[in-house]
Amino acid sequence: MPTNPPKIKVLSCGNERLQKLKEAFHGKYGQMPLFYACAPGRVNLIGEHIDYCGYAVLPMAIEQNILAAVSVNDSQSIQLANTDPKYKDFSVSVDRISIDKDNPQWYFYFLCGVKGIQEHLSLSSLSGMSCVVDGTIPASSGLSSSSALVCCAGLVTMEANQKSLSKVTLAETCAKCERFIGTEGGGMDQSISFLAEKGTAKLIEFNPLRATDVRLPDGAVFVIANCCVEMNKAATSHFNMRVVECRIATKMLAKARGLQWSQLQKLGELQMELQASLDEMLELVEEVLHPEPYSTEEICKTLSISTEHLRENILSTNTQHATHFKLYQRARHVYGEAARVLQFKAVCDSVPVNAVAQLGDLMNQSHVSCRDLYECSCPELDQLVDICLQVGAVGSRLTGAGWGGCTVSMVPSEKIDYFLQTVRERYYTPDARRSALEKQSLFVTRPGGGAAIFTEE
Ligand code: ADP
Ligand code: NG1
Numbered sequence: 001m002p003t004n005p006p007k008i009k010v011l012s013c014g015n016e017r018l019q020k021l022k023e024a025f026h027g028k029y030g031q032m033p034l035f036y037a038c039a040p041g042r043v044n045l046i047g048e049h050i051d052y053c054g055y056a057v058l059p060m061a062i063e064q065n066i067l068a069a070v071s072v073n074d075s076q077s078i079q080l081a082n083t084d085p086k087y088k089d090f091s092v093s094v095d096r097i098s099i100d101k102d103n104p105q106w107y108f109y110f111l112c113g114v115k116g117i118q119e120h121l122s123l124s125s126l127s128g129m130s131c132v133v134d135g136t137i138p139a140s141s142g143l144s145s146s147s148a149l150v151c152c153a154g155l156v157t158m159e160a161n162q163k164s165l166s167k168v169t170l171a172e173t174c175a176k177c178e179r180f181i182g183t184e185g186g187g188m189d190q191s192i193s194f195l196a197e198k199g200t201a202k203l204i205e206f207n208p209l210r211a212t213d214v215r216l217p218d219g220a221v222f223v224i225a226n227c228c229v230e231m232n233k234a235a236t237s238h239f240n241m242r243v244v245e246c247r248i249a250t251k252m253l254a255k256a257r258g259l260q261w262s263q264l265q266k267l268g269e270l271q272m273e274l275q276a277s278l279d280e281m282l283e284l285v286e287e288v289l290h291p292e293p294y295s296t297e298e299i300c301k302t303l304s305i306s307t308e309h310l311r312e313n314i315l316s317t318n319t320q321h322a323t324h325f326k327l328y329q330r331a332r333h334v335y336g337e338a339a340r341v342l343q344f345k346a347v348c349d350s351v352p353v354n355a356v357a358q359l360g361d362l363m364n365q366s367h368v369s370c371r372d373l374y375e376c377s378c379p380e381l382d383q384l385v386d387i388c389l390q391v392g393a394v395g396s397r398l399t400g401a402g403w404g405g406c407t408v409s410m411v412p413s414e415k416i417d418y419f420l421q422t423v424r425e426r427y428y429t430p431d432a433r434r435s436a437l438e439k440q441s442l443f444v445t446r447p448g449g450g451a452a453i454f455t456e457e
Contacts, residue, residue, distance in 0.1 A: 076093060
């Protein structure tokens with residue numbers, strides 16, 4: 001497999017979207033783009049909220065992506081425009097890049113990618129760039145529009161500065177730099193955006209980052225359905241609260257086992273340290289943690305630390321206000337979900353006769369765990385999952401961060417027409433807003449390719 005993102009020669013006149021983007025670019029900057037870059041969104045089939053705990057996940061890239069047209073300028077500035085008027089123009093001098101965590105505007109995600117590559121390559125000066133961005137991934141819907149934008153910006157910056165980096169380095173760099181916006185994600189989105197290959201889902205493992213093909217069984221298709229509730233991760237504390245709860249659970253479990261807990265941050269690291277199985281980790285959770293929420297006082301007392309220490313070293317900036325932490329529920333979800341990912345991969349590899357039913361079961365268990373233990377679902381997602389299961393899906397679950405956004409369902413191929421029509425009738429048509437969004441909200445998806453650079457022939 002080639003290690004660098006592909007550079008593809010294209011004819012924009014054969015591609016309506018590229019042609020339109022080229023025209024928009026010309027209208028904005030009065031010149032032609034030098035090159036284009038695209039990075040896909042993703043749908044996670046199973047393995048939710050466990051990447052930042054160090055565990056493997058199982059996503060595939062989707063066809064929807066972020067595409068940018070780019071030229072290099074000599075004005076020493078980064079000029080950004082967007083084909084969607086909702087995203088306003090922005091310009092900044094290359095030596096004045098800063099990212100405001102308290103105000104997650106679209107261009108700050110772009111600047112995350114720019115800054116990440118600059119720091120990784122230790123570039124003392126950056127080329128000026130003029131860009132127009134065009135996106136087709138529904139935003140704040142669990143399909144990784146933000147990471148696709150960060151990855152696209154990272155790739156653009158690499159190319160505009162005439163550098164070359166491997167897909168793995170780009171993925172790791174973009175995973176790290178998206179955290180400049182404040183969310184403490186785990187790297188799944190950026191990894192699949194760069195490492196995806198058409199026709200196959202991937203098992204993504206971390207530390208070291210690697211991607212293994214997962215062939216999905218014949219006879220079923222995956223359908224994405226958006227519940228039409230948006231949840232912006234960077235603008236709320238839900239996401240980081242879960243990251244923090246997992247971090248505290250790691251330390252409390254480590255302390256109970258007499259380990260040096262202060263350096264341990266992830267539930268996965270703790271498992272490695274203990275050399276235990278996932279089942280044994282679940283037993284440890286039952287033995288050590290209690291289901292009632294932990295107060296700040298109880299945590300500080302158990303770890304023998306001050307509240308200031310907790311706030312400064314363990315909590316994130318946007319979770320400073322938190323007073324209660326559900327450690328038992330979060331840890332149970334993470335260890336259970338990590339096991340389900342491995343079971344899903346094993347079923348795809350061995351393809352038993354009832355493979356589709358087994359995978360569906362695992363997806364259903366995942367949703368229940370996200371809903372009840374991790375509490376990252378919402379009534380609309382639960383309703384949509386129920387409808388999908390009633391009308392033919394063998395498995396259905398929320399995908400991505402949750403609290404809104406999309407479900408992914410596994411549907412036997414022969415039932416797909418009835419499924420799509422009935423979900424439409426039951427979830428979208430009765431509500432005017434949903435109905436207006438239905439076309440981009442309910443669709444069959446197949447594993448797509450990863451990020452790439454295009455130049456015109
Ligand atoms: P997701 O789950 O899609 O990653 P987030 O809430 O983390 O959702 O990020 C969504 C943000 O990403 C948007 O608010 C916007 O700032 C940015 N974004 C998404 N799509 C685009 C786009 N096409 N153009 C510009 N910015 C975009
Ligand atoms: P989305 O669905 O893109 O908000 C987020 C995290 C992932 C992962 C999932 C939950 C970022 C950039 N992405 O994805 O790393 O933790 O939630 O599985 O933070």
